[in-house]
Amino acid sequence: MDRRSFLAAAAVTLLPPSSSLRSDPFTLGVASGDPSPDGFVLWTRLALDPLGGDGRGGMPARDVSVDWQVAADERFASIVRSGTATAAASAAHSVHVELTGLEPGREYFYRFRAGGRLSPEGRTRTTPTGYSPLTFAVAACAQYEHGYYTAYRRLAEDEPQLVVFLGDYMYEYGPSGYTALAGRVRTHTPGTCETLADYRLRHAQYKSDHDLQRAHAVAPWVVSFDDHELENNWAGPVSSTGAPAFARRRAHAFRAYYENMPLRRGSLQGAVLRVNRRVSWGRLARFHMLDTRQFRDDQACLDGVRAGCDERLSAGRTLLGAGQWSWLSAGLASSDTQWNLLGQQILMMQRDYKRGPGREVNLDAWDGYAAERDRLLAIMSTTRNPVVLTGDAHMHHAAVLKRDFDDPDSPVIAPELVTSSIASDGDGYRDKAWIAEGLAENPHISYIDQRRGYILARATGTEVSADFRTLDYISRRGAKVRTTHRVTIPAGEHR
Structure with missing residues (x-):
């Protein structure tokens, strides 16, 4: 099993199911920002069709649940935080997760899951x-x-x-x-x-x-x-x-x-x-x-x-x-x-x-x-x-x-x-x-x-x-x- 298949299989096990989407919603990638000693902001925005003419990325006119995980390692073997956020239709299906309570001065890895699809992984860190x-x-x-x-x-x-x-x-x-x-x-x-x-x-x-x-x-x-x-x-x-x-x-x-x-x-x-x-x-x-x-x-x-x-x-x-x-x-x-x-x-x-x-x-x-x-x-x-x-x-x-x-x-x-x-x-x-x-x-x-x-x-x-x-x-x-x-x-x- 290659690394991507392993991570996808792990995600199915570790992340709760969510309603399906017809294609990959993570076409805009993932990001993090504004780090602090105990946390940071995690971001993604769901878009089935990024260049959809109405600016909504081809998404349905409803809110979508998005699961997220933060791990201490890039294989996601050690999950330290997880949860579910709402990608609101009124906010162009964007997600902003503000994490606190993490250890200072260390590296973390994160990912999202929505509609049965897994996002790319991102690397971030807290400040020392x-x-x-x-x-x-x-x-x-x-x-x-x-x-x-x-x-x-x-x-x-x-x-x-x-x-x-x-x-x-x-x-x-x-x-x-x-x-x-x-x-x-x-x-x-x-x-x-x-x-x-x-x-x-x-x-x-x-x-x-x-x-x-x-x-x-x-x-x-x-x-x-x-x-x-x-x-x-x-x-x-x-x-x-x-x-x-x-x-x-x-x-x-x-x-x-x-x-x-x-x-x-x-x-x-x-x-x-x-x-x-x-x-x-x-x-x-x-x-x-x-x-x-x-x-x-x-x-x-x-x-x-x-x-x-x-x-x-x-x-x-x-x-x-x-x-x-x-x-x-x-x-x-x-x-x-x-x-x-x-x-x-x-x-x-x-x-x-x-x-x-x-x-x-x-x-x-x-x-x-x-x-x-x-x-x-x-x-x-x-x-x-x-x-x-x-x-x-x-x-x-x-x-x-x-x-x-x-x-x-x-x-x-x-x-x-x-x-x-x-x-x-x-x-x-x-x-x-x-x-x-x-x-x-x-x-x-x-x-x-x-x-x-x-x-x-x-x-x-x-x-x-x-x-x-x-x-x-x-x-x-x-x-x-x-x-x-x-x-x-x-x-x-x-x-």
Whole structure:
């Protein structure tokens, strides 16, 4: 008997029967997230036909019972917890199981069963209570049309203990709606996402990718959204395109995002989706996950990369919102972990995009909210070993954050590590002349790479080392991954 047959036979014995379904309902895979010392969230979503036109995955219009198991070993010989959850039709047949009462700092395996069918197995873990080292991956930006998800496959093969995802998990555009690359490799489901059914269908299309499923099954994820999970460059209650009924559209996007992510049930609070939260890896590291979309003021000077925008310097402008600002500043001040890692979506560093005299900055990033950035850097200057983790830029950056970016002698506050994209912008390229010009304009940046990839980092009590993992192409399958740059951040030195 092979391993799969053995597990299936064991499941029949150990899991109670449930009503049958006509085909495999686990086409979207399994996932776990938000680990704690005694538990984590387990997720799946049933879909007989992931691309069913109504966004319900071809499921019947009734609730379905889903059995789940957690084991101490991958053969499921030692079951430590089991139970039954309801995949509600009203929640697109998604399941969120919040486990508690498990042992800290150890690995677990999990699976589901519904309609007589057994899900793939997933691996997850609880967080430790002491100073155990941590290997974690940082990823962002996965435009489905721009290429294959080989980077997700390679990330899974690296077997991190935790995955930190920093936004743009899916894209809202209709087919070929984002750059000339769109549709060259594969194509979005029809239409721009506006309704709940649209967002559910698009999430299902992305989740159907087997390389993405591998990455979810290898480790727990800590996720946050950026803009494309709803609409490009949206800001708080403001649509970047002036779309009508934007509050309703935002509610649809948030609901679909929750249904398709391993988030705790309390994160969806009416019209608000709370993703700013903390996840601690014992005494070693604390992840302060930020929301840089939901509570921000509208972008200054009509958005975009611009020069000469005095509005962006206004002291009253906020990116985080008053409530999140208080939460973050208090959390940084009181943290007693060795490392404080800020997981957030947009470049925090000053980034001059203009070659030669003058300056052009991206008003959608922290450069558009410069006064609040100054206040945050002042707090971070007294924070124990801060490191900023960033997505959105579609290219790797290694940089340092300074109190005054225009003063070479200004104190360094913290490193910023920016991951490239999983797929957005296609194969990318390494234009050495363009990179050299960018580095010359921004001396606080030491490394830029425009190819696809992710960051694989390891934190210990004495340092954080970060490997910038890069693929040469994603327009066809099979690319290898390699480390094209490595940085080491010594504890106590902020550099």
